[in-house]
Amino acid sequence: MGNSGGRRTQAERDAMTVEIGYALASAAVAAAVVFGAIAGPALVFELPAGAEDLLLMAGMWLAVVVFFVRVVSVLVRFGRGSQPSQPGRTKPDS
Template identity: 45%
Template sequence: MGTRSGDRRDAVTVEIAFAVVTGAFAAALVFGVAAAAVRGLELPGVALRIGGGAAGLAFVARVVQVLWHFSPGVPGEAVPQPSQPGRTSPDS
Protein backbone atom coordinates (compact mmCIF):
# COMPACT_ATOMS: atom_id res chain seq x y z
CA MET A 1 0.00 0.00 0.00
CA GLY A 2 1.37 3.39 -0.98
CA THR A 3 1.72 6.37 1.26
CA ARG A 4 -0.92 9.04 1.35
CA SER A 5 -0.42 12.76 1.64
CA GLY A 6 -1.82 14.64 4.59
CA ASP A 7 -4.37 16.38 2.36
CA ARG A 8 -5.65 13.07 1.03
CA ARG A 9 -5.98 11.61 4.55
CA ASP A 10 -7.82 14.74 5.66
CA ALA A 11 -10.19 14.51 2.69
CA VAL A 12 -10.98 10.88 3.48
CA THR A 13 -11.51 11.67 7.17
CA VAL A 14 -13.86 14.57 6.39
CA GLU A 15 -15.81 12.46 3.90
CA ILE A 16 -16.26 9.61 6.39
CA ALA A 17 -17.36 12.05 9.11
CA PHE A 18 -19.84 13.66 6.70
CA ALA A 19 -21.22 10.24 5.76
CA VAL A 20 -21.69 9.21 9.39
CA VAL A 21 -23.28 12.52 10.47
CA THR A 22 -25.71 12.66 7.56
CA GLY A 23 -26.45 8.95 8.02
CA ALA A 24 -27.28 9.56 11.67
CA PHE A 25 -29.52 12.45 10.69
CA ALA A 26 -31.36 10.31 8.13
CA ALA A 27 -31.78 7.51 10.70
CA ALA A 28 -33.11 9.93 13.31
CA LEU A 29 -35.56 11.34 10.80
CA VAL A 30 -36.86 7.90 9.81
CA PHE A 31 -37.12 6.78 13.44
CA GLY A 32 -38.88 10.02 14.39
CA VAL A 33 -41.49 9.50 11.69
CA ALA A 34 -42.01 5.92 12.84
CA ALA A 35 -42.31 6.98 16.49
CA ALA A 36 -44.79 9.71 15.61
CA ALA A 37 -46.86 7.23 13.60
CA VAL A 38 -46.87 4.74 16.49
CA ARG A 39 -47.94 7.39 18.96
CA GLY A 40 -50.34 9.33 16.76
CA LEU A 41 -52.05 6.37 15.13
CA GLU A 42 -51.85 4.14 18.21
CA LEU A 43 -50.05 1.39 16.33
CA PRO A 44 -48.71 -1.68 18.14
CA GLY A 45 -45.18 -1.65 19.57
CA VAL A 46 -43.87 -3.90 16.82
CA ALA A 47 -44.27 -0.97 14.43
CA LEU A 48 -41.64 0.89 16.47
CA ARG A 49 -39.23 -2.02 16.04
CA ILE A 50 -39.86 -1.96 12.31
CA GLY A 51 -39.18 1.78 12.38
CA GLY A 52 -35.90 1.11 14.18
CA GLY A 53 -34.92 -1.38 11.52
CA ALA A 54 -35.83 1.09 8.80
CA ALA A 55 -33.76 3.73 10.59
CA GLY A 56 -30.77 1.38 10.60
CA LEU A 57 -31.22 0.72 6.91
CA ALA A 58 -31.47 4.47 6.23
CA PHE A 59 -28.19 5.01 8.09
CA VAL A 60 -26.35 2.30 6.16
CA ALA A 61 -27.83 3.42 2.83
CA ARG A 62 -26.76 7.03 3.37
CA VAL A 63 -23.23 6.12 4.43
CA VAL A 64 -22.80 3.81 1.45
CA GLN A 65 -24.24 6.43 -0.91
CA VAL A 66 -21.88 9.17 0.26
CA LEU A 67 -18.78 6.98 0.31
CA TRP A 68 -19.61 5.34 -3.03
CA HIS A 69 -19.55 8.73 -4.78
CA PHE A 70 -16.33 9.82 -3.09
CA SER A 71 -13.14 8.99 -4.92
CA PRO A 72 -9.95 10.54 -3.58
CA GLY A 73 -8.06 9.55 -6.73
CA VAL A 74 -5.04 7.36 -7.21
CA PRO A 75 -1.62 8.90 -6.55
CA GLY A 76 0.17 9.68 -9.79
CA GLU A 77 -2.97 9.34 -11.91
CA ALA A 78 -4.32 12.35 -13.75
CA VAL A 79 -7.75 13.50 -12.70
CA PRO A 80 -10.04 14.04 -15.71
CA GLN A 81 -11.01 17.66 -16.15
CA PRO A 82 -14.61 18.64 -16.84
CA SER A 83 -15.43 19.77 -20.34
CA GLN A 84 -15.54 23.47 -21.02
CA PRO A 85 -18.60 24.52 -23.02
CA GLY A 86 -17.91 26.82 -25.93
CA ARG A 87 -14.34 25.68 -26.44
CA THR A 88 -13.14 23.21 -29.01
CA SER A 89 -11.09 20.24 -28.00
CA PRO A 90 -7.47 20.10 -29.24
CA ASP A 91 -8.11 17.08 -31.44
CA SER A 92 -11.02 18.59 -33.37
Protein backbone atom coordinates (compact mmCIF):
# COMPACT_ATOMS: atom_id res chain seq x y z
CA MET A 1 0.00 0.00 0.00
CA GLY A 2 1.07 3.57 -0.35
CA ASN A 3 1.97 4.34 3.25
CA SER A 4 5.77 4.49 3.31
CA GLY A 5 7.24 3.91 6.74
CA GLY A 6 4.39 5.28 8.85
CA ARG A 7 1.52 3.60 10.61
CA ARG A 8 -1.31 2.29 8.49
CA THR A 9 -4.66 3.99 8.70
CA GLN A 10 -7.77 2.08 9.71
CA ALA A 11 -8.95 2.16 6.08
CA GLU A 12 -5.67 0.60 4.92
CA ARG A 13 -5.91 -2.12 7.57
CA ASP A 14 -9.53 -2.79 6.61
CA ALA A 15 -8.61 -2.97 2.92
CA MET A 16 -5.84 -5.45 3.68
CA THR A 17 -8.19 -7.58 5.79
CA VAL A 18 -10.75 -7.68 3.00
CA GLU A 19 -8.07 -8.51 0.44
CA ILE A 20 -6.70 -11.36 2.57
CA GLY A 21 -10.22 -12.74 2.97
CA TYR A 22 -10.80 -12.49 -0.78
CA ALA A 23 -7.46 -14.17 -1.51
CA LEU A 24 -8.23 -17.07 0.83
CA ALA A 25 -11.82 -17.54 -0.35
CA SER A 26 -11.00 -17.37 -4.07
CA ALA A 27 -8.01 -19.68 -3.56
CA ALA A 28 -10.20 -22.21 -1.76
CA VAL A 29 -12.73 -22.18 -4.60
CA ALA A 30 -10.01 -22.52 -7.25
CA ALA A 31 -8.37 -25.38 -5.34
CA ALA A 32 -11.71 -27.18 -4.94
CA VAL A 33 -12.40 -26.87 -8.66
CA VAL A 34 -8.96 -28.23 -9.55
CA PHE A 35 -9.29 -31.09 -7.06
CA GLY A 36 -12.76 -31.94 -8.34
CA ALA A 37 -11.67 -31.88 -11.96
CA ILE A 38 -8.69 -34.16 -11.37
CA ALA A 39 -9.82 -36.42 -8.54
CA GLY A 40 -13.53 -36.40 -9.39
CA PRO A 41 -13.39 -39.37 -11.75
CA ALA A 42 -11.69 -41.43 -9.02
CA LEU A 43 -14.51 -40.56 -6.63
CA VAL A 44 -17.34 -41.19 -9.10
CA PHE A 45 -16.21 -44.18 -11.17
CA GLU A 46 -14.79 -47.57 -10.30
CA LEU A 47 -11.17 -47.35 -11.35
CA PRO A 48 -8.20 -49.62 -10.68
CA ALA A 49 -6.68 -48.92 -7.27
CA GLY A 50 -3.47 -47.49 -8.75
CA ALA A 51 -5.31 -45.07 -11.02
CA GLU A 52 -7.60 -44.04 -8.19
CA ASP A 53 -4.67 -43.32 -5.88
CA LEU A 54 -2.80 -41.44 -8.61
CA LEU A 55 -5.77 -39.19 -9.39
CA LEU A 56 -6.44 -38.48 -5.72
CA MET A 57 -2.81 -37.64 -4.99
CA ALA A 58 -2.42 -35.53 -8.14
CA GLY A 59 -5.65 -33.70 -7.36
CA MET A 60 -4.57 -33.03 -3.81
CA TRP A 61 -1.10 -31.74 -4.73
CA LEU A 62 -2.30 -29.60 -7.60
CA ALA A 63 -5.06 -28.15 -5.43
CA VAL A 64 -2.45 -27.16 -2.82
CA VAL A 65 -0.26 -25.55 -5.48
CA VAL A 66 -3.22 -23.68 -7.01
CA PHE A 67 -4.29 -22.48 -3.55
CA PHE A 68 -0.90 -20.97 -2.72
CA VAL A 69 -0.32 -19.52 -6.17
CA ARG A 70 -3.73 -17.83 -6.05
CA VAL A 71 -3.18 -16.38 -2.56
CA VAL A 72 0.26 -15.04 -3.47
CA SER A 73 -0.86 -13.59 -6.81
CA VAL A 74 -3.85 -11.77 -5.27
CA LEU A 75 -1.79 -10.33 -2.42
CA VAL A 76 1.11 -9.30 -4.68
CA ARG A 77 -1.32 -7.56 -7.06
CA PHE A 78 -2.92 -5.81 -4.08
CA GLY A 79 0.48 -4.76 -2.74
CA ARG A 80 1.32 -3.16 -6.07
CA GLY A 81 -1.91 -1.20 -5.96
CA SER A 82 -3.28 -2.61 -9.20
CA GLN A 83 -6.63 -3.82 -7.92
CA PRO A 84 -9.66 -2.73 -9.92
CA SER A 85 -10.95 0.75 -9.19
CA GLN A 86 -13.80 0.93 -6.74
CA PRO A 87 -17.21 2.30 -7.72
CA GLY A 88 -17.82 5.81 -6.50
CA ARG A 89 -14.17 6.76 -6.33
CA THR A 90 -12.40 8.90 -8.88
CA LYS A 91 -8.84 8.64 -10.05
CA PRO A 92 -6.67 11.78 -10.13
CA ASP A 93 -6.18 11.41 -13.89
CA SER A 94 -9.86 10.97 -14.77
